[in-house]
Amino acid sequence: MHEPLTTVSSSRLVLPQPNIDTDQIIPARFLTTTTRHGLGAHAFADWRDTPPLDDPRAADCAVLVAGDNFGCGSSREHAAWALHDFGIRAVISTTIADIFRANAIQNGIVPIEVAPKTHAALLARPWEPVELDLPSRRIRFDGAEIEFTIDAFGAHCLAHGLDTLDYLLSQSNDITAFEAARA
Amino acid sequence: MNEPRTLFDKIWDRHVVQAETDERPALLYVDLHLVHEVTSPQAFRTLRGRNLRVRRPDRTLATIDHSVPTTVADEHGTWPGLSAAASKQIEELRDNCRTFGVPLRDSTDDRGIVHVIGPESGATQPGMTIVCGDSHTSTHGAFGALAFGIGSTEVSHVLATQCLLQRKPRSMAVELVGTPAPGVTAKDLILAVIGRLGVDGGTGHVIEYRGDAVTRLDMAGRMTLCNMSIEAGARAGLVAPDATTFEYLRGRPRAPANGDWEHAVRDWSELPTDAGARFDATVTVDVGNLTPQITYGTNPGMVMPIEANVPNRSEDGDALEYMQLEPNAPLLGRPIDVAFVGSCTNGRIEDLRSAAAVLRGHRIRDSVRMLVVPGSHAVKAAAEREGLADVFVAAGAEWREPGCSMCIAMNGDVVGKGQLAISTSNRNFRGRQGPGSRTLLASPATVAASAIEGAVADPRDFATTETIDA
Numbered sequence: 143m144h145e146p147l148t149t150v151s152s153s154r155l156v157l158p159q160p161n162i163d164t165d166q167i168i169p170a171r172f173l174t175t176t177t178r179h180g181l182g183a184h185a186f187a188d189w190r191d192t193p194p195l196d197d198p199r200a201a202d203c204a205v206l207v208a209g210d211n212f213g214c215g216s217s218r219e220h221a222a223w224a225l226h227d228f229g230i231r232a233v234i235s236t237t238i239a240d241i242f243r244a245n246a247i248q249n250g251i252v253p254i255e256v257a258p259k260t261h262a263a264l265l266a267r268p269w270e271p272v273e274l275d276l277p278s279r280r281i282r283f284d285g286a287e288i289e290f291t292i293d294a295f296g297a298h299c300l301a302h303g304l305d306t307l308d309y310l311l312s313q314s315n316d317i318t319a320f321e322a323a324r325a
Numbered sequence: 326m327n328e329p330r331t332l333f334d335k336i337w338d339r340h341v342v343q344a345e346t347d348e349r350p351a352l353l354y355v356d357l358h359l360v361h362e363v364t365s366p367q368a369f370r371t372l373r374g375r376n377l378r379v380r381r382p383d384r385t386l387a388t389i390d391h392s393v394p395t396t397v398a399d400e401h402g403t404w405p406g407l408s409a410a411a412s413k414q415i416e417e418l419r420d421n422c423r424t425f426g427v428p429l430r431d432s433t434d435d436r437g438i439v440h441v442i443g444p445e446s447g448a449t450q451p452g453m454t455i456v457c458g459d460s461h462t463s464t465h466g467a468f469g470a471l472a473f474g475i476g477s478t479e480v481s482h483v484l485a486t487q488c489l490l491q492r493k494p495r496s497m498a499v500e501l502v503g504t505p506a507p508g509v510t511a512k513d514l515i516l517a518v519i520g521r522l523g524v525d526g527g528t529g530h531v532i533e534y535r536g537d538a539v540t541r542l543d544m545a546g547r548m549t550l551c552n553m554s555i556e557a558g559a560r561a562g563l564v565a566p567d568a569t570t571f572e573y574l575r576g577r578p579r580a581p582a583n584g585d586w587e588h589a590v591r592d593w594s595e596l597p598t599d600a601g602a603r604f605d606a607t608v609t610v611d612v613g614n615l616t617p618q619i620t621y622g623t624n625p626g627m628v629m630p631i632e633a634n635v636p637n638r639s640e641d642g643d644a645l646e647y648m649q650l651e652p653n654a655p656l657l658g659r660p661i662d663v664a665f666v667g668s669c670t671n672g673r674i675e676d677l678r679s680a681a682a683v684l685r686g687h688r689i690r691d692s693v694r695m696l697v698v699p700g701s702h703a704v705k706a707a708a709e710r711e712g713l714a715d716v717f718v719a720a721g722a723e724w725r726e727p728g729c730s731m732c733i734a735m736n737g738d739v740v741g742k743g744q745l746a747i748s749t750s751n752r753n754f755r756g757r758q759g760p761g762s763r764t765l766l767a768s769p770a771t772v773a774a775s776a777i778e779g780a781v782a783d784p785r786d787f788a789t790t791e792t793i794d795a
Contacts, residue, residue: 176366307485317352
């Protein structure tokens with residue numbers, strides 16, 4: 143369950159490295175927790191002493207612009223919990239790995255895939271502002287406005303802070319009928 | 326005449342509770358839900374917070390594998406020196422399984438890596454949908470099951486409803502053509518495939534591995550192949566079920582028995598992809614001239630033939646700097662500190678036989694620490710029965726209790742800062758095997774050969790009397 147999210151406006155945290163895996167986002171040694179809370183302190187734990195994460199401005203960024211193929215590797219939802227707790231509400235890359243993308247949507251982080259040219263422009267100007275408008279599927283930055291696509295159901299859940307478990311539970315008649323038909 | 330369908334289409338169609346629309350993903354039924362201690366506590370907390378039950382405990386199977394030490398447990402099922410956090414995580418799973426009636430493979434002779442015990446108990450069967458809060462769930466695709474990793478929120482969905490909301494991924498055929506030479510294993514095949522696809526080449530897709538080089542693999546090899554599908558970005562990998570699959574399953578505790586067996590085999594035989602079925606993408610990889618493969622960089626796509634020189638690729642960023650490797654230099658002969666045989670990729674009895682065939686009659690270099698970690702207690706017992714454990718111990722390796730161990734380095738089995746490990750696991754990410762660790766991924770035979778030499782070595786230089794095809 144997360145807060146409804148329709149717009150985000152912040153300076154951009156730029157991590158240009160391609161293929162940032164979930165072991166970088168949150169190393170496995172922090173996975174012995176049994177709750178979803180407090181993982182922001184460990185986000186990018188092994189990158190915190192180097193630029194740009196050693197810069198105090200990083201703590202104020204709600205938009206992460208990352209190199210190609212962000213979030214690959216492990217399915218650990220701790221990666222999304224850590225980023226959200228760190229303050230991130232949108233991740234922009236050219237491609238975002240499947241499991242991380244699903245985890246982001248469940249946790250109030252908008253996964254945004256953009257074309258290489260847009261991506262290059264976003265990467266080029268760290269700390270500059272980015273505005274996200276989810277209902278109109280647009281991002282605005284450096285005077286440009288770009289439309290992006292996102293799964294309609296995911297966007298709906300993000301915008302309304304919906305918990306998909308409620309929806310699934312409400313379908314129990316169909317699930318029971320399916321089980322009965324297969325038995 | 327029905328439209329020809331792929332294996333993936335057929336499994337998908339059998340599990341659609343509600344079809345997908347533009348507004349809403351499909352509601353997909355899950356046949357088998359595997360659970361472990363690291364990604365489930367938050368999901369069980371959701372159920373407790375809402376006073377929900379586990380809908381189908383009979384379709385749920387839990388084990389303890391990630392944070393568990395690979396030393397022998399005491400009579401209370403715990404370990405001296407276990408961190409308070411890991412101990413709490415293990416106890417919380419035990420309590421959740423008791424409370425919600427979920428079967429737990431826990432006792433000291435029953436545990437194992439979730440992706441090893443599912444298949445060996447016969448719980449993993451063709452045509453099933455299988456999920457787990459673990460990206461290497463793709464392993465089970467070796468049986469012609471649609472199996473993929475999910476996050477913990479989705480774990481709560483499956484616990485409570487036995488269903489997931491899913492968009493249907495695209496399909497990709499990976500055709501392996503040619504006959505691999507002796508000494509080239511399933512691990513070498515999949516590393517070559519990942520090298521070809523890149524670490525995001527499979528994103529958004531379910532892969533079906535096809536071709537004679539695939540069908541000739543035993544089930545262990547097929548599991549190694551499907552296991553690393555996620556390292557190419559694909560959530561799932563599939564191999565069509567055939568006589569090899571059925572022979573593996575026959576007589577296993579959870580496999581269909583007696584009259585049900587014939588019926589199941591008839592049903593499973595209808596699953597393979599129809600002639601003329603369309604894939605969204607097709608990639609052909611010639612494995613006829615393949616040699617043993619090894620990674621040199623910081624993701625599994627940065628891979629090369631073992632006899633090659635490290636490439637000089639600008640897109641790899643500072644990966645070589647992290648790895649402390651020079652471009653255009655060979656890896657063969659480079660000293661290693663640690664050798665690891667184990668994990669859901671290569672922790673099965675066939676993998677241990679392959680490593681033991683190389684090690685028999687040899688000692689590992691004094692400078693090398695070698696860990697051999699069986700994938701399950703059944704694997705451990707078989708290895709001890711067959712004398713493999715004696716080979717490992719005689720060679721100077723540490724013979725351990727089952728678990729994920731040094732693959733994810735959560736349990737105290739870590740590669741030290743700056744150390745170079747050669748490992749049969751699946752990820753060479755920065756710090757994966759411990760902060761500052763450096764990892765070379767390779768087959769069990771290559772890891773064993775390198776442990777003997779104390780440096781990266783070609784397993785083909787170690788003549789074995791047994792086949793080392795895994």
